[in-house]
Amino acid sequence: MPFENSPGLGVPVSLIRAGTSKGVFVDAQHVPTAPAERDAFLLRLMGSPDPMQLDGLGGTHSSTSKVMIVTPSQDPACDVEYTFAQIGVDKRTVDVAGNCGNLTPGVALFAASRGWCDLVEPVTEVRLRNVNTGRSVEVAVPVEAEAPRTTGDVRNDGVPGTGPGFLIRFLDPAGAVTGRVLPTRHLVDQVRVSPDLPALQVTLVDVSGPTMFARLGDVIAEPHPVSPEVINGDPRLLILLEQIRGAGATLLGLADDAESAAAQSPALPRLALIRNPDPAPGNGRPDISVVTISGQRAHHACPLTVAQATAVAALLRGSIPGDLSSPRLRTAAVEVDDIVQIAHPKGIVDITVHLDRRDGPEPRVRSVSYERTARVLLDGVAYVPWPS
DSSP states (O other), rough: OOOOTTTEEEEEEEEEEEEEEEEEEOOOOOOOOSSHHHHHHHHHHHTTTTTTTTTOOOSSSSSEEEEEEEEEEETTTSEEEEEEEOSSSOOEHHHHHSSOOOTTHHHHHHHHHHHHHHOOEEEEEEEETTTTTEEEEEEEEEETTEOOOHHHEEEOTTSSSSEEEEEEEESSOOOOTHHHHHHHTSSSSSEEEEESSEEEEEEEESSSSSSEHHHHHSSSSOSSSSOOOHHHHHHHHHHHHHHHHHHHHHTTSSSGGGGGGGHHSSSSSSSEEEEOOOOOOTTBOEEEEEEEETTTESSSSSHHHHHHHHHHHSTTTSSSSHHHHHHHHHSSSSSSSSEEEEETTEEEEEEEEETTTTTTSSSSEEEEEEEEEEEEEEEEEEEOOOOO
């Protein structure tokens, strides 16, 4: 049914887990188009602001407080268009500046489940356009019996069990928000968060969205694996990390100053604390290790937009990730398709980067790809008190 301003509005939705995220997927015809009304509607849908999101469909974490607004495309070169919204949990924020790499295969699954694209066994390529960034994505959907497969043997670290594998390829993802791979045109910048603290060296890279990289040991005294639970249990450290992230948002022009960043640009840039990785049991040594700050808290795994930026940054000699990456990446020539293994708190994710270094000092990133599992958890009707 089309959107109507009626109390207790019933809205058809799907709850989909894709990668290490979970989100609410809704047909665009059921969402207000005016930004202010849209944001108010999404906050009510998810039950924000409330740390428990008790009166909505949110899951109390940044990785489970997400909405995808999806519609069939009128462009013959594209099947589906979608807008990603990161919903604040305990804050009244709706951020539509960037994309979500984990939930993107869920968009193709949502569209395929509704018959918006013709499915052909064993794999159907669904062409997506992300409205937030204007970038295109291709998702290979596994098909069985004229429907998306519901089982498979692909494993994503951080997700229990196995599932069907969706191959996701982001096309020309660099500069998705800022227009450049290196938004400041520098491999290394300095930010200062307090007169009492030394300047901090950072690298800013925009691949499917801006990520700010800092050495873990420059921020946290013990340069060893630090769990999200340890970080999230230290309120003073969280304040410092948001000050650092806010300084990056200011440097990118996304916020007026560091103090305003949590309200003006709560999701971007994400802050990635990196270090040279330890060997991983059974997997050899990954290329780089990352702990991500997302939604003002440490992420339980790794957002895939951060993983994309990390993989590209690790290939840029002279950047902070490039200097901390594995000897293999630091010494070997970059191949046309180079696989970068990224360690995160829940395991490892492999990112394939198609990098073209021939286009001047800033490389052209032709595509970034990876494999995620996804499945529909629920199809139903959400009752949203409206207007609020």
